[in-house]
């Protein structure tokens with residue numbers, strides 16, 4: 366079972382405004398609400414791809430109920446730790462550009478935090494623990510590490526999808542898989558990554574330090590995969606981009622689903638890029654059929670090794 370842990374879930378409120386006028390009254394043409402947050406997106410895609418998954422994390426208030434109802438509607442198992450506060454609403458404004466306003470997390474009590482640690486300590490060596498997204502500021506700084514220790518002590522495989530200081534703090538846990546985008550990877554090394562070759566060279570340093578598999582996503586420019594077996598480059602297929610929210614999460618879901626199904630990592634990478642692009646080309650997250658169609662249009666090649 367692939368457990369996804371979203372410490373700070375959200376209702377994603379997606380509004381479309383033809384021409385956004387900052388400081389004026391805008392009327393939206395459409396407004397849609399989705400159960401959001403990185404782990405929740407990953408679980409929704411895993412379910413669509415046919416993998417066993419369960420979403421965990423903290424949820425509270427009417428927004429927490431909305432998320433649970435939506436997951437029930439899609440048949441996604443969940444086991445959230447109920448908190449007293451209200452789960453946030455994140456505004457995703459689609460106009461000529463995409464603007465995001467992500468809300469703050471509700472306060473999490475020590476008792477609720479301990480209840481979630483107990484859930485991850487019940488995993489087994491057949492399970493995965495994916496931890497994604499921002500960490501509520503009321504939690505201890507090393508909370509995600511505590512969850513990882515609890516899951517690892519039972520033999521579970523750990524995947525981390527955070528950024529900035531949170532990602533830096535979790536790298537010493539040697540995750541099985543991480544997927545920063547090129548900005549997030551550059552931020553870790555205080556550099557600006559422009560090309561796939563630069564991304565691969567920096568990713569290699571993290572592999573040398575103990576991360577097992579790493580995808581660097583680069584939006585419409587494609588992605589890079591690095592492991593001990595070498596580096597691969599993928600080109601994103603062309604298409605009409607409707608929504609990139611959750612494109613990265615779709616990649617993570619497809620990579621885990623295909624590894625869990627026994628595929629080689631570079632093959633799972635090919636599916637990951639297809640899932641990311643399939644989500645970018647649809648209004649909501651990708652479906653299995655969309656991923657299969659886009660897969661045929663993704664090209665992956667092994668990177669030349671230096672000196673060859």
Ligand SMILES: Nc1ncnc2c1ncn2[C@@H]1O[C@H](COP(=O)(O)OP(=O)(O)OP(=O)(O)O)[C@@H](O)[C@H]1O
Pocket residue numbers: 545546547582583584585586587588601602603604606609610611612613614616637638639640641642643645
């Ligand atoms: N314009 C695009 N055209 C085609 N594919 C795209 C485009 N933008 C994103 N993708 C696909 O989605 C993947 C992930 O995109 P990106 O690098 O933006 O991830 P991200 O920053 O983690 O996204 P998010 O945090 O919004 O989920 C890319 O590697 C690519 O496969």
Ligand SMILES: O=P(O)(O)OC[C@@]1(O)O[C@H](CO)[C@@H](O)[C@@H]1O
Pocket residue numbers: 373375377400401402403406455467497498499500610611612613614
């Ligand atoms: O504020 P965080 O936790 O970093 O990111 C949350 C979020 O932007 O990530 C998902 C897309 O990856 C959205 O569903 C959600 O709103």
